[in-house]
Amino acid sequence: MLEAALIKECADPSLKPAIVEQFVQAVGSDDPLAITVKSGGRLILVPKPKTPKEAIEIVRANIAGSVVRVGLTQIPAGIGVKDASELKVDLVEPCANLRTGTAMFAKILRIVAKWYGNPTSEEVLPQLFDDAIHAWRTGKFEGESVFQAEDPGGTVAQRTAVDADDAGEVDANGSSEMPEETPVKPDDAGIRIDLTRIGGQK
Template identity: 85%
Template structure:
């Protein structure tokens, strides 16, 4: 669970806090020093770093030819860098990682939304979100590399998870509403307990 203050201070302001939380829950890690290394579709086990400096060393060692994801948002390390020596410790610093990760995810959301024709209905958002999460995991959307792609800009209609739950609950409540029953007069009530067997046996 992400700290609300961390989201407020560090996350990309174009994303609602509930969306930031959903995003990190879907793709991220609770551990700011978490490192995931994949090579040729296989997960490579790396030692768990104890310090940010150690984490960056592990990233530098593995970045050649592998996909290395780091920190709270599991952002791919080395985007836009020419050399591993340019990697900085702030990559694993919670606030900086959240800032970079959510800014990148917001860009991916805008890419996905543009492909959908920039829908303004909040109802479409869960589908956009799922596609953006998939693009974040794979690095691609419609054959295009999303991390290197240009930001199309614009805003994405979002509905927060809370709003979504309220809307869904309202729909459920509406369908489960029973028509009001008219009160039954005592004489009209049917027999509710079968009394025929009492005293019938000797």
């Protein structure tokens, strides 16, 4: 659970605090020094760092040919970096990591929202959020690399993606809960319309 003060001070201001919490809960880690390394879709075990300096050394050692995610928000290390030596310790510093991670996620939300036609309908928002989370995990949305993509700008309606959590008013079908795994299935989207006939599920 993120501290409210950390969110207020460090998170991207375009995201509501509840969205930041939901984002970190879905994809992040409680450990600021957490490192996840995947190569060819397989998880590579790496030693657990004890210090930020150790963490960056592990990242630098694994960045070539692997997908390395770091810190509270599990941001992809190496985006926009030409050489591993450019990676800095602030990559795992909680405030800097949260600032970078939430700014990246806000951009992904805007990319997804633009694809949806920038909807304001409450029914669409949980699906939009789920798709943005899926894009964060995979690095792609509609075949486009979201981390390198241009920011379309604008604002994203964010209200009910998390208000149900805030008020403790979770629908009987659990529409405010995030699916645990990717890929996101249409049935998990939280839309309040019966989609069972479309999906062919019983």
